[in-house]
Amino acid sequence: SSRIYYAGWSRSQEGKKARLSRSRAADLFFHIAVLPFRGRMRAIVQKDIKLFFRDASQWSQLFLLLALTIVYIYSFKLLPLERSPLPTIFIQNLISFLNLGMVGFVTSAVAVRFVFPAVSLEGESFWIVRSSPLPLKDLLWAKFWSSVLPLLVLAEVLIVLSNVLLKVSTLMMIIGVTTVALMTFGIAALGIGMGAIFPRFRYENVAQIPTGFGGIAYMIVTMLFIGAVITLEAWPVYRIFLSHSIGAGMGPARWAWAALSFFLVIVLNVLAVILPMKTGLKRLMAREI
Structure with a gap:
């Protein structure tokens, strides 16, 4: 036997x-x-x-991802918005804004499976890369760009199609597309950076890589990151939407607060890209061959 x-x-x-x-x-x-x-x-x-x-164990999961995308988008078509006691346009835009967080969580769930293991996939032959003339910085950024582009396509498809089904305003569509694009860069960079901080070059199956401490830490950090972005945008988006709904201006002070909030969102996303990539690079360079 x-x-x-x-x-x-x-x-x-x-x-x-x-x-x-x-x-x-x-x-x-x-x-x-x-x-x-x-x-x-x-x-x-x-x-x-x-x-x-x-690797059949890798690409075969794309079918599961496709099924997840279809179910996610179709669920918005089944929402009984007309039964809500609140105005439909308010509910539509409220769900659209909360959907930013959901799209971020779905993207991070995909990233922990496909992006976080990117560095560890070099396996025990990592010493060849480490001793080659190829700078580790180029390796990390190559893995970042090859990961962020597919994630960006997935995230934008989710947010655009769900907003179309919700029939949201043009303003919410622009805010949604822009915010999701920024968050995707941060999610991908956190995946590559933390994957370099917590590499697992010895594994029997690729699915084992994100199940360790590093994968759990990555999911916690990305949830905090997405929550921070949504929190920073909540008040200015509400005020801007309210002013457009009732036809009243916001005033210079409120516009200043809104501009500051969106600026902080951009700063947060830039830090989410730079800090983990730099930290991951230092950890890999300090690692003994």
């Missing part, structure tokens, strides 16, 4: 002949995917993409 079990396990880890990955369609896909990148960064991104699609 041991021979049968070992043979079955061994074959489950193997892939079929690489007919598809070596096809012209695959070459064209990989070429288009790395077009925004240049030089060393292009080589790193192309390598990561190819390794991702070679």
Whole structure:
């Protein structure tokens, strides 16, 4: 029985002949995917993409992600907004604003599975990268950009389609798209940075990487980050929406407070990108080969 079990396990880890990955369609896909990148960064991104699609345990989860997206968007179509005692337009925009946090949480949940393990996926061959002429800074930023672009597409699809179904105002659509874009950069940078702070180069399955202390810490930090962004925007968004609804001006003082709040949101997102990336780089450089 041991021979049968070992043979079955061994074959489950193997892939079929690489007919598809070596096809012209695959070459064209990989070429288009790395077009925004240049030089060393292009080589790193192309390598990561190819390794991702070679691992069936990785790309197969895209089907679950697609199902999650469909269910998430369809749920907004089923909301009984007309039964609310409050004005429909108020409920629509309120749900749209709260949806910013939900989209952020969904994005961070996807990121902890696909972005946080990015550094650890180098595995025990990390010493080769560490001793090569390739700067670790280039490695981290290449992984950041290759992660943030797919996350950005997912997050924007969720926020735009849900807002369309809610029939929100143009103002809320602009606020939603902009806020989600900013948060996505912070979520991706936190994933790469904290993944470098808490790497796990020895693993049997990729799914084990985000289940440790680092993955839990990442989810806590991203929740605090998303909560801080929503809190900073809550008051100015409410005042701006109210002034548009009743046709009254906000006044210079309220506009100043609103501008300060949005400025703090931008500062928070910039810090969420820079600080974890710098800290992660220092931890990797201090790590012994």
